[in-house]
Every structure is written in structure tokens, then in C-alpha cells.
Amino acid sequence: MNDYIEYxxxxxxxxxxxxxLALTALVHVLRHPHYRFGNRVLWVLVVMFIQILGPVVYFAFGRGEE
Incomplete structure (x- = not known):
């Protein structure tokens, strides 16, 4: 247990x-109906279950035009 305290x-x-990042991406996914790839369900799953990379991938590739 003491090993974790130093980190x-x-x-x-x-x-x-x-x-x-996850909350920001999730709010954006739920508020905006247009995506470059996939649909809302796909992006919610990506953002929630692929830790830090999920929101980064959404903002880089999935976010559609406003």
C-alpha cells in the first residue's frame, strides 16, 4: 500500500x-447530433470505456461540423 502513496x-x-476530458466529451456527444463517423451510441461507448484515448479520439475524429 505504501508503494501507491508515493505515486x-x-x-x-x-x-x-x-x-x-470524459465529461466534456460526453456532454458534447449528447448535445450535438452530427458526427463525422458513427452515431451517438458508438461515441458514448468510446468516450466512457476507452479511458483517456476515447475523448481524445472523439475530439480529433468524431466531432462533426457545427
Missing amino acids: LPFLIPLIILEIA
């Missing part, structure tokens, strides 16, 4: 970043 200064900002 907390690195892990806490990483966890906060992951949650913020």
Missing part, C-alpha cells in the same frame, strides 16, 4: 484530467 502526486492530476 499519488502523479496519479491525482491524471485522474482529474481523465474525468474532465
